[in-house]
Amino acid sequence: AVANVCGFIASTLHRGIGLIHFPTTLLAQCDASISHKQAVNAPHGKNLVGSYYAPIRIIVDTDVLQTLEDWLLPDGMGEIVKHALCQDVDLLTYLEEYDGALNDPVFLDYIVRRTIELKCEVIDIDPKENKEAVVLIYGHTLGHPIESISHRMGTACCLSHGQAVAIGCVIAARVAFLMGLAEESIIERTEQICAKYDLPYLIPADQSVDRIMSKLPFNKTWTKEGTMMALIERPGKVFNFDGHFKCPVDDATIRRAVEQTMAPFGTIIKGSGSSGALRKNKLSNGDLASSTITTPIGSPMEKPGEGWAVSAGGSCPKGDC
Incomplete structure (x- = not known):
């Protein structure tokens, strides 16, 4: 978030000033700072206001990752898993077989370096993500809406970006299977790698x-x-659609994939989004009226995915909280 906001300001102030990134989280070191894209969110969704503006320097020091809170490492793993799934099957295999600590300095140094290499390979030749760099949006087409919705007041689970991208990767795998582009095993493999690194897949x-x-x-x-x-048609291989890397997918297929990825009602998914902490602080400080506090009480909806919320002051129309 800091990198995106600073990048957008740098691109607009005096029509552009020098931008130097010093990312201090795993997500920023592997993704947000390694980019020409600078943007901020808007009420209707993520990254709706932005520009393409390259930093003049990016300084990455993986030693600072040892100072992070525990939840920030899995958050960064969401983007690393994405790169492994769509660009590098060897990295995916390495992540699957790794059995050490997530904060191991050698492990972090390797995955950060490799992910930066993978990202630079495509943005160097396609900075605006029109062709080869389309791989970078893998997991984001549905991940962004899910993340944005989770930050609304009234939702029980506030997702971080890496968590939402992980869920988006699972949905993308389902879409590929439903369209006959990939084997069903890619869904299970995606779910398993997400679970291993404490990322949600529902x-x-x-x-x-x-x-x-x-x-x-x-x-x-x-x-x-x-x-x-x-x-992706298989791990490490993005599907090439008539010379392009974007496949047109109809709403019915996407809806079916989303429905199949919904968590059963009552499943607890621990969100790590920053809005969740902000929301919790507001509630504990009594800054919000009691009528706006939503709690998961009452009977569940007929099926997962319909949306629900019940407020202390009365019912809240499903999906409108």
């Missing part, structure tokens, strides 16, 4: 399938013919 049950679908038109890959998605 959509929180308090989210609404309809609301997720309604967010798709705010994605720049959306067209009237369908949502353009990066999909």
Whole structure:
């Protein structure tokens, strides 16, 4: 978030000033700072206001990762898993077989270096992600709407970016299978690598399938013919669709994949999003009126994915909280 905000300000102040990134989280070192894209969020979704503006220098020191809170490492692993799934099967295998500590300095140094290499390989030749660098949006087409919705007041689970991308990767794997582009085993493999690194692979049950679908038109890959998605045909291999790397996917297929990825009602998914901490602080300080405090009480909806919330002051229309 800091890198994106600072990058956007640098790109607009005096029509552009020098930008130097010194990322201090795993997510920033592997993703947010290694980019020409600078953006901020808007009410309708993520990264809706932004620019393409390259930093003049990026300084990465993996030693600072030893100072992070525990939840920030799995958050960064969401993007690393994404790169492994769509760009480097050897990295994926390494992550699957690794049995050491997540904060091991040697492990972190290797995965940060390798992920930066993978990202630079594509943004150097395609900085605006029109062709080869489309791999970078893998997991984001649905991950972004799910993340955005989870930050709304009234949702029980506030997801971090890495968590949402992990869920988005599972949905993308389901889409590829439903379209006959990949074997079903890619879904299980994606779920297993997410689980290993403490990343969710199911959509929180308090989210609404309809609301997720309604967010798709705010994605720049959306067209009237369908949502353009990066999909993999096998680990490390992005599907090439007529010389392009974006596959048009109809809403019915996406909806089916989303429905199949919904967590059963009652499943607890521990969100790590920053808005969750902010929300908790507001509640504990009594800054919010009691009528706005939503709690998971009452009977569940008929099926997961319909959306639910019950407030202390009365019922809240499902999907509207």
